[in-house]
Amino acid sequence: MKFDNVRPLSWSSISSFEWNPEEWFESYYLGKKKTSKEMEFGSVVDKKLQTDPTYLPFVPRYEHMQYPMQIMFGKIPLVGIPDGLNLTDSLVLADYKTGKKAWNKKRADETGQLTMYLLMLYVTKKITPEKFKLFIHWLPTKENGDFSISFVEPIEKYYKVFETKRTMLDVLNFGAYINETYEKMRKYVEART
Amino acid sequence: MFPIVTEAINVTINNKETLETATELLSKLNRLNDKIIEEKEKVTKPLNEALKAERSRWKPIEVQHQQAIDHLRAEMSRYQTEEIKRQGEEKAKIASRIGEGKGKLKLDTAVKKMEEIEKPETSVTTATGMIKFREDKVLKVTNLSSIPKKYFILNESLVLSDLKAGVAIPGAELDIKMVPLNFR
Numbered sequence: 001m002k003f004d005n006v007r008p009l010s011w012s013s014i015s016s017f018e019w020n021p022e023e024w025f026e027s028y029y030l031g032k033k034k035t036s037k038e039m040e041f042g043s044v045v046d047k048k049l050q051t052d053p054t055y056l057p058f059v060p061r062y063e064h065m066q067y068p069m070q071i072m073f074g075k076i077p078l079v080g081i082p083d084g085l086n087l088t089d090s091l092v093l094a095d096y097k098t099g100k101k102a103w104n105k106k107r108a109d110e111t112g113q114l115t116m117y118l119l120m121l122y123v124t125k126k127i128t129p130e131k132f133k134l135f136i137h138w139l140p141t142k143e144n145g146d147f148s149i150s151f152v153e154p155i156e157k158y159y160k161v162f163e164t165k166r167t168m169l170d171v172l173n174f175g176a177y178i179n180e181t182y183e184k185m186r187k188y189v190e191a192r193t
Numbered sequence: 194m195f196p197i198v199t200e201a202i203n204v205t206i207n208n209k210e211t212l213e214t215a216t217e218l219l220s221k222l223n224r225l226n227d228k229i230i231e232e233k234e235k236v237t238k239p240l241n242e243a244l245k246a247e248r249s250r251w252k253p254i255e256v257q258h259q260q261a262i263d264h265l266r267a268e269m270s271r272y273q274t275e276e277i278k279r280q281g282e283e284k285a286k287i288a289s290r291i292g293e294g295k296g297k298l299k300l301d302t303a304v305k306k307m308e309e310i311e312k313p314e315t316s317v318t319t320a321t322g323m324i325k326f327r328e329d330k331v332l333k334v335t336n337l338s339s340i341p342k343k344y345f346i347l348n349e350s351l352v353l354s355d356l357k358a359g360v361a362i363p364g365a366e367l368d369i370k371m372v373p374l375n376f377r
């Protein structure tokens with residue numbers, strides 16, 4: 001089977017491939033997407049933050065919530081939907097995170113997701129990454145022992161914000177990483193099928 | 194616990210008599226330790242001499258080998274660090290050219306140019322072995338006076354020896370502490 005290049009790459013698809021190419025192949029290439037209670041919880045929280053200003057009011061909202069972007073990076077289609085984006089009075093890019101695994105400054109500095117969004121913002125709006133303030137909002141969760149998940153309480157106490165930054169060099173490196181990953185995906189599909 | 198130990202650790206000195214009892218116990222304990230050292234040395238001395246002789250036998254060649262190894266490692270580190278730095282500089286140069294207009298690069302063109310930069314080898318394999326490089330984060334002080342106080346450790350032995358030599362040091366002075374010497 002030839003690797004068709006019309007499927008846009010998202011951050012979750014890239015990180016899925018990095019984590020486990022076979023799982024990526026099943027979920028993203030064959031379309032047998034799996035979900036988890038953590039992902040479902042995260043989606044619910046994202047949606048509520050987007051639509052209900054009274055929900056977790058201490059968590060900042062932005063001019064654009066769930067801002068969809070789709071671009072061609074050379075011959076590679078990319079898609080990304082940052083949770084929060086300010087483009088008018090200030091330039092701010094933010095993502096909300098829920099989960100058990102702790103976020104910290106280092107993780108915020110290293111996450112490729114923000115870099116990918118900045119790459120797409122540069123391509124679409126010609127705004128350099130250095131101009132943006134970047135934030136990761138982390139709302140820790142826990143398992144309740146009955147297959148359900150909830151926030152670690154009190155939520156406001158455990159909620160943390162990490163500010164980070166990126167440079168054009170980071171975006172450039174990420175561009176090379178997209179090319180490299182896309183090529184690996186292509187080889188994987190062609191070997192697999 | 195041995196009886197003499199139990200007796201010693203229960204001593205509290207608060208008068209001349211208890212000071213004499215403590216002196217008696219201290220002398221006994223130190224004499225016992227002297228005997229222990231004597232017995233131990235009957236075994237350890239010949240062993241240490243054999244160890245010393247064996248180490249001396251190999252030392253000259255080990256020193257030369259280590260000199261050679263240190264030189265090679267330093268050269269490899271220097272070369273690779275310079276290569277990584279070169280690559281970084283070339284990437285930064287390309288990144289600075291990204292933009293709109295004449296003489297500027299589009300992002301995907303810049304990525305292509307970056308991919309063409311000669312990459313340093315991450316590992317080298319030969320018939321007798323291989324090396325890989327890993328990143329070691331080392332300290333580089335850029336401005337000593339800006340570093341917060343909590344990162345400084347006081348050189349107590351230097352302060353003490355200067356005080357003893359009569360140097361006045363603000364924030365420090367000599368204090369007197371009585372220490373027993375045991376003659377037995």
